[in-house]
Amino acid sequence: EAQVTQNPRYLITVTGKKLTVTCSQNMNHEYMSWYRQDPGLGLRQIYYSMNVEVTDKGDVPEGYKVSRKEKRNFPLILESPSPNQTSLYFCASSLWRDLGTDTQYFGPGTRLTVL
Amino acid sequence: RKEVEQDPGPFNVPEGATVAFNCTYSNSASQSFFWYRQDCRKEPKLLMSVYSSGNEDGRFTAQLNRASQYISLLIRDSKLSDSATYLCVVNRAGSSYKLIFGSGTRLLVRP
Numbered sequence: 001e002a003q004v005t006q007n008p009r010y011l012i013t014v015t016g017k018k019l020t021v022t023c024s025q026n027m028n029h030e031y032m033s034w035y036r037q038d039p040g041l042g043l044r045q046i047y048y049s050m051n052v053e054v055t056d057k058g059d060v061p062e063g064y065k066v067s068r069k070e071k072r073n074f075p076l077i078l079e080s081p082s083p084n085q086t087s088l089y090f091c092a093s094s095l096w097r098d099l100g101t102d103t104q105y106f107g108p109g110t111r112l113t114v115l
Numbered sequence: 116r117k118e119v120e121q122d123p124g125p126f127n128v129p130e131g132a133t134v135a136f137n138c139t140y141s142n143s144a145s146q147s148f149f150w151y152r153q154d155c156r157k158e159p160k161l162l163m164s165v166y167s168s169g170n171e172d173g174r175f176t177a178q179l180n181r182a183s184q185y186i187s188l189l190i191r192d193s194k195l196s197d198s199a200t201y202l203c204v205v206n207r208a209g210s211s212y213k214l215i216f217g218s219g220t221r222l223l224v225r226p
Contacts, residue, residue, distance in 0.1 A: 031212065042119075042202070042218035043159070050212060058213065090158055096212065104214070106158035 002027045006091050006107035013081055014115050021076045021110050023091030031096035032074040033058070033104070034066065036087040043090065049074055050096070081114040088112075116141055119205050121217040129225055132193045136220045138203030139185045147206035148179055150188050152199045153219065159202055162188075193224045 004025045013019055025032065033048040035058075045058030049068040063085055065077040074093075078085060091107040121138045128134050140148075148165035163170065165177040165186050176189040186205075190197055203217035 035216075040123075040218055043216040045213060048212055056212070088156075103161045104159075106160070108158055109156070 002105070004091055004093055004105050004107035006089075006110050008110060009108060010111050012113045012115065015082055016080050019078050019081060019112075021078075021089060021091075021112070023074045023076065023107055024072050025074075025091075025093040025105070026072065027093060027095075027105065028071065029093035029095055029105075030071070031094045032068065033092045033094075034064070034074070034076050035090045035092065036060065036085075037090060037109075038087050046076070046089075081112075083114045086112060086114050117217075118142065118207070118215045119203055119217040121201075121203050121220045123218060123220060125221040125223050127223045127225060128193055130193055130195060132224075133189065133191045134193055134222065135187055135189045136201055136203075136222075137185050137187050138205075138217055138220075139183075140203075140205045140215075141184070142205075142208040143181070143184060144208035145205045146208075147214075148177075148186050149204040149214075150175075150177055150186075151202040151204055151216075153202055154199050159216075162201070190222075193222075195224050195226065198222055198224045 030051045034046040035043040047066040049055040089110045092104045094104045095102040150162040151159040152162045153159040169178045174191045178187045200219040200221045202219045207213040
C-alpha cells in the first residue's frame with residue numbers, strides 16, 4: 001500500500017530535550033516536505049527536500065533541522081524544543097514533476113506537546 | 116494581507132444543498148491551485164486540482180478566476196460525508212516547490 005508514515009504519532013516532551021520525528025514514504029517520491037498546523041494559521045511549511053541531499057527552508061524553519069540521506073526518509077529534528085513548537089506536524093511527499101500539479105500525499109500527523 | 120485567504124465558516128447546510136466556497140490569493144503570478152479536504156484531526160487529502168478552464172469531478176466543480184485572483188469550489192447535492200474542512204492551496208509564485216495553504220473553510224452537512 002502506497003503511504004507516508006510518521007512516528008511517533010503523539011509525543012509529550014519537555015523544553016530542551018532533543019527529539020526526532022521520522023517520516024518515510026514507499027512511493028519513490030523525490031519531493032518531501034514538513035508542515036506544522038496551528039489553529040487559525042493553516043499548514044505552514046517548515047522544510048522541504050527536492051531529492052537526496054537537497055533541502056531548503058520553508059516559511060517557518062527556525063528551531064528545526066532536517067536531513068535527506070535516503071530517498072524514502074525525511075526526519076524532522078528539534079534540537080532544543082520549546083513550548084511554541086507545540087503543534088500538529090505533517091510530513092508529505094510528491095513526485096512534483098509538473099509545476100506542482102502532482103498530488104501531495106500526507107502522513108497521518110504527529111501531535112507534539114512541549115511542556 | 117495573507118497570501119491565501121478563506122472564510123473559516125462554518126457553513127452549516129442541510130443534506131442535498133448546494134454550497135460554494137471562495138478563496139482569494141494575493142500573487143497574480145501563482146500557477147498551481149488545489150482544493151484539499153481535511154477531516155477532523157486527520158491528514159489533508161487532495162480533492163481536486165483547479166485548472167484554468169474549470170473542472171468537474173462528480174458533485175464537485177472547481178473554478179479559477181485569474182482576473183480577480185480567486186478560486187472556488189462548488190459542492191452539489193451535499194452528503195453528510197462531505198462534512199470536513201476544505202483547504203485552498205496555491206503555489207508561491209516563482210516556486211513550484213512551495214505551497215501556501217489557506218486556513219480552511221469548515222463545512223457541516225446536517226441531516
